[in-house]
Amino acid sequence: xxxxxxxxxxxxxxxxxxxxxSYGEVRAVDGVSFEVDQGEFFGILGPNGAGKxxxxxxxxxxxxxxxxxxxxxxxxxxxxxxxxxxxIGVQLQASSFFERLxxxxxxxxxxxxxxxxxxxxxxxxEMVGLADKADTQTEKLSGGQxxxxxxxxxxxxxxxxxxxxxxxxxxxPQARRNLWDLLRGIKDQGRTVVLTTHYLDEAETLxxxxxxxxxxxxxxxxxPATLVRGLDAPTRISVESGAIDxxxxxxxxxxxxxxxxxxxxxxxxxxxxxxxxxxxxAERNALRGLAxxxxxxxxxxxxxxxxxxxx
Amino acid sequence: MTGGLAxxxxxxxxxxxxxxxxxxxxxxxxxxxxxxxxxxxxDSGGDRSEVLQIGPVAVFDQMPVDARExxxxxxxxxxxxxxxxxxxxxxxxxVDAAIEQQGGTVTLHYSAADPVTAGTxxxxxxxxxxHANLAATGVPPSLTLQAEQVEDESxxxxxxxxxxxxxxxxxxxxAFGAAMTxxxxxxxxxxxRLRLAPVSTATVVTARVTVSVGIALLQLAxxxxxxxxxxxxxxxxxxxxxxxxxxxxATLAFLSLGLLAGAWAKxxxxxxxxxxxxxxxxxxLSGSFFPLxxxxxxLRTVSEIFPLKHLNDSMLDVMVRGEGPASALPTLGxxxxxxxxxxxxxxxxxxxxxx
Numbered sequence: 001x002x003x004x005x006x007x008x009x010x011x012x013x014x015x016x017x018x019x020x021x022s023y024g025e026v027r028a029v030d031g032v033s034f035e036v037d038q039g040e041f042f043g044i045l046g047p048n049g050a051g052k053x054x055x056x057x058x059x060x061x062x063x064x065x066x067x068x069x070x071x072x073x074x075x076x077x078x079x080x081x082x083x084x085x086x087x088i089g090v091q092l093q094a095s096s097f098f099e100r101l102x103x104x105x106x107x108x109x110x111x112x113x114x115x116x117x118x119x120x121x122x123x124x125x126e127m128v129g130l131a132d133k134a135d136t137q138t139e140k141l142s143g144g145q146x147x148x149x150x151x152x153x154x155x156x157x158x159x160x161x162x163x164x165x166x167x168x169x170x171x172x173p174q175a176r177r178n179l180w181d182l183l184r185g186i187k188d189q190g191r192t193v194v195l196t197t198h199y200l201d202e203a204e205t206l207x208x209x210x211x212x213x214x215x216x217x218x219x220x221x222x223x224p225a226t227l228v229r230g231l232d233a234p235t236r237i238s239v240e241s242g243a244i245d246x247x248x249x250x251x252x253x254x255x256x257x258x259x260x261x262x263x264x265x266x267x268x269x270x271x272x273x274x275x276x277x278x279x280x281x282a283e284r285n286a287l288r289g290l291a292x293x294x295x296x297x298x299x300x301x302x303x304x305x306x307x308x309x310x311x
Numbered sequence: 312m313t314g315g316l317a318x319x320x321x322x323x324x325x326x327x328x329x330x331x332x333x334x335x336x337x338x339x340x341x342x343x344x345x346x347x348x349x350x351x352x353x354d355s356g357g358d359r360s361e362v363l364q365i366g367p368v369a370v371f372d373q374m375p376v377d378a379r380e381x382x383x384x385x386x387x388x389x390x391x392x393x394x395x396x397x398x399x400x401x402x403x404x405x406v407d408a409a410i411e412q413q414g415g416t417v418t419l420h421y422s423a424a425d426p427v428t429a430g431t432x433x434x435x436x437x438x439x440x441x442h443a444n445l446a447a448t449g450v451p452p453s454l455t456l457q458a459e460q461v462e463d464e465s466x467x468x469x470x471x472x473x474x475x476x477x478x479x480x481x482x483x484x485x486a487f488g489a490a491m492t493x494x495x496x497x498x499x500x501x502x503x504r505l506r507l508a509p510v511s512t513a514t515v516v517t518a519r520v521t522v523s524v525g526i527a528l529l530q531l532a533x534x535x536x537x538x539x540x541x542x543x544x545x546x547x548x549x550x551x552x553x554x555x556x557x558x559x560x561a562t563l564a565f566l567s568l569g570l571l572a573g574a575w576a577k578x579x580x581x582x583x584x585x586x587x588x589x590x591x592x593x594x595x596l597s598g599s600f601f602p603l604x605x606x607x608x609x610l611r612t613v614s615e616i617f618p619l620k621h622l623n624d625s626m627l628d629v630m631v632r633g634e635g636p637a638s639a640l641p642t643l644g645x646x647x648x649x650x651x652x653x654x655x656x657x658x659x660x661x662x663x664x665x666x
Contacts, residue, residue: 060507062664082509090507096500098322100329105322112318113508137329153504 013038013161013192014059019068021054028054030216032068036194036209041187043207044196044218045297051216052196056165059194060090072161086114089159091150091167097138103149104134107156114157121156128152128182144175151182162186164195168202180206200297210297212304219304224297231303233295234259235274238266239281240289252280266291315510319518323492327526336487338530341480344600345472345534349543352468359387360432363397365411370443378442385435408432469545471602473538474554474626478561479590479599480534481527482619485562486586488523489569494582502663520566527562528555548633554626557639560646564618567654574660593617598624618649 014036021029029051036042044052057063059070061077061084070077075084097106103125111121125131128148133141138149147167154162167183168176183206187193197203203210204224211221220227244252246262249269253260258277259270266289269277274292281287327333364371371379371388382388389406391397397409401420407428408421419436421429445452496502505515531554538545568589576582594600596613597620603611614620625642628634 062503062506080506085507085509088507090504092500092504096504098501099326099495099499101322101325105325109318109322110504110508113315113505113510 011037013040013073014042014194015069015071016055016059017069017071019055019058019070020066021051021058021063022066027216029058029065032213032216032218034211034218034221036192038192039187039190041183041193041195041206041208043203043210044194044213045198045200045203045210045301046196046213047198050213052198052213053165055213056163056194056196060088060163061085086157087159087161089154089157089162091147091154091162091164097146097149097153100137100139102135102137103130103141103145106138106149107152110153111156116157124152124156125149127155127185129178142175144171144178147171147175147179148182151179151186155186159191161192162194164193166196166198168197168199176202200301204297212297212301214305220300227297227300228295231295231300232272233299233303234270234272235295236293237269237271237274237277237281238289238291238293239286241265241267243267243286243288244281244284253277315508315514316518316521319510319515320521323518323522324525327488327522333487333491337480337484337526338533341476341483341530342533342537344479345476345538345543348472348476349469349538352472353543359383359385360407360428360435361387361389362432363400363406363409364388364390365394365397365409366392368410368412368417370412370417370439371410373443374439382435382439386432408436410436467544469538469543470631471627473534473545474630475597475599475623477531477534477554477558478597478619478623478626479594480530481558481561481622482565482590482594484526484530485523485565486569486572486590487583488526489519489566490573490576490582490586491569491579492519493570493573494576494579497662497665498578500664506663520563523566524559524562527558531555531558545631547630550634550636550639551630553629553636553639556643557622557625557629557646560643560650561618561622563650564622564646564653567650567652567657568618570657571653571660574657574662577665593619596620597622618646621645 012035014034016035017033019029019032020027032051032055034042044055046052054063058065059072059077061080064078072084073087075081077084077088098109101109104122107121107125108118111118111124122131122134125134128151130145130148130152133145138146141149151164151167154164164183168179171179180202183193183195195203195206208223209221210224210227211218212227213219222230241262241264244267246260246267249260249262249267253269253271253276257271257273261268261270271277278292281290371382374382388410394411397406398420400406401409401422404422404425407425408419410420411418417436417440419433421432423429493502496505535545535547535551535554537543539547569586572585572589573582576585596603596610597617598614599619603614606614621642625639628638629636
């Protein structure tokens with residue numbers, strides 16, 4: 001059955017079906033399928049070289065797939081489809097701006113390519129918080145400001161599907177958090193967003209649904225919380241080292257699936273039933289430096305691929 | 312979409328105007344050559360010989376005014392009374408000859424180091440002496456020689472230099488403009504960004520052509536303007552305006568060369584190097600800096616393959632040699648044909664992306 005015939009295609013803005021792309025011997029994308037609903041924030045998470053960017057580029061119509069199908073609003077992005085280009089906004093991995101133009105000139109130029117009047121383009125500059133940098137040449141903007149401008153340029157023609165390729169790569173933590181707020185705002189405007197990232201925390205905090213990708217395949221796709229819960233990994237409860245003697249701590253929970261370790265900094269209890277442990281610690285007034293950490297997407301990734309997640 | 316064309320042209324123009332390096336190399340640098348050559352060769356048109364006149368020399372002093380003026384076009388005569396000093400200057404080569412007259416004998420002192428100049432001075436002086444002899448007899452001359460220079464009667468090096476340097480400047484501007492835009496836009500993913508916008512490739516190319524033609528016409532205007540200053544004294548002949556279509560067609564030809572280099576090169580450095588490698592030898596072999604009249608025949612044959620050579624020749628014809636507008640038509644056709652062929656090859660090699 002063709003994906004466009006399926007019931008899902010009626011509500012899905014994006015349908016990707018069994019996508020394949022090889023570069024020589026390397027299978028960059030190896031049978032990827034997923035769907036994205038109207039208004040959904042969809043993340044593709046994976047290490048460098050996982051095939052995220054290639055998948056995105058095929059969806060944007062920059063590359064031709066060897067096999068498989070992409071439908072956005074029921075239309076194929078390949079060959080270059082100018083009607084579709086008006087409905088999608090793309091923020092590129094590199095900040096691609098015209099040389100020596102100011103922020104305002106950049107966004108007006110991009111806007112004019114879509115027939116967007118200058119005042120509307122200026123509004124977007126305001127929206128991403130760059131109004132005070134409007135007369136600064138883009139070469140002199142900081143990394144975070146460039147990314148903001150890049151996102152503004154991607155949104156200038158009011159697209160309803162937005163593709164973001166690793167928007168926070170190379171930014172400092174402060175700039176990343178600012179950008180996250182901006183990205184949440186895009187979703188709140190009712191747009192459908194597809195984001196690639198190799199940051200687990202970013203996927204976890206922004207995405208409604210995350211597809212974990214490695215070696216050209218999607219290993220699992222679900223809301224981040226579902227992925228983490230499905231892992232059934234132990235919760236780790238830590239208090240200051242020495243709050244309770246290690247031997248005593250071990251005696252507290254004999255044989256009921258609590259693993260206790262002390263690395264000289266923290267005393268850590270790993271358990272699937274955290275409530276009794278917390279109660280027991282509270283009873284002994286041993287909660288100094290308490291930290292409770294559930295499983296993260298990192299654990300999910302480790303579990304799915306059998307290897308550490310590295311950039 | 313016309314909005315796209317206008318805004319892309321504007322973006323490219325601003326990018327060019329704000330790039331000090333590009334401005335320097337396309338406008339100021341060629342202009343510097345014009346200024347330097349213009350000053351150095353300003354007075355070399357007559358290439359006069361310097362002659363010292365020791366004491367009174369009757370054949371000179373008693374010459375009619377118009378004859379003296381004619382003489383001064385070939386000889387620069389300076390009067391001195393220091394005989395020994397004058398001879399010393401001849402010996403050192405500071406002046407070409409020294410002349411003195413005692414009674415009916417005119418003596419010419421010259422150095423054999425430069426036989427051509429010495430011969431010239433001697434020939435001139437002999438004719439002056441013959442003239443004086445003839446005049447003394449009172450017999451009207453049976454034969455007269457009337458010499459007239461062809462072409463512009465006041466031809467100066469600036470006349471030859473200006474068209475060639477304009478050709479070179481246009482070649483540099485268009486070829487580098489195209490090559491660097493293509494490579495940097497590809498490297499900075501601007502090409503990719505444009506591909507994601509609903510603008511056609513034709514719009515992007517047309518924008519580049521518009522900007523390059525604009526820059527070339529600006530170069531033409533600046534060069535003609537400066538060379539026409541009284542100090543340099545460029546004088547244009549009737550159909551000089553044919554230089555405008557010539558420059559436009561040549562811009563297309565050089566753009567296609569630049570696009571070819573830009574399509575091939577991966578980095579701006581490589582694009583710059585390969586464009587230099589094409590433009591500089593082309594400029595030398597096309598007579599932009601010095602005429603090729605003395606070059607061996609095979610070299611002149613080789614130079615025929617360069618669009619710049621044909622541009623320079625035709626610009627010279629219409630701007631200073633006084634040829635009619637029709638003389639430039641074959642070159643116009645040739646330049647446009649070159650642009651088409653090379654442009655086509657460039658589109659075959661064109662890549663949107665590095666990978």
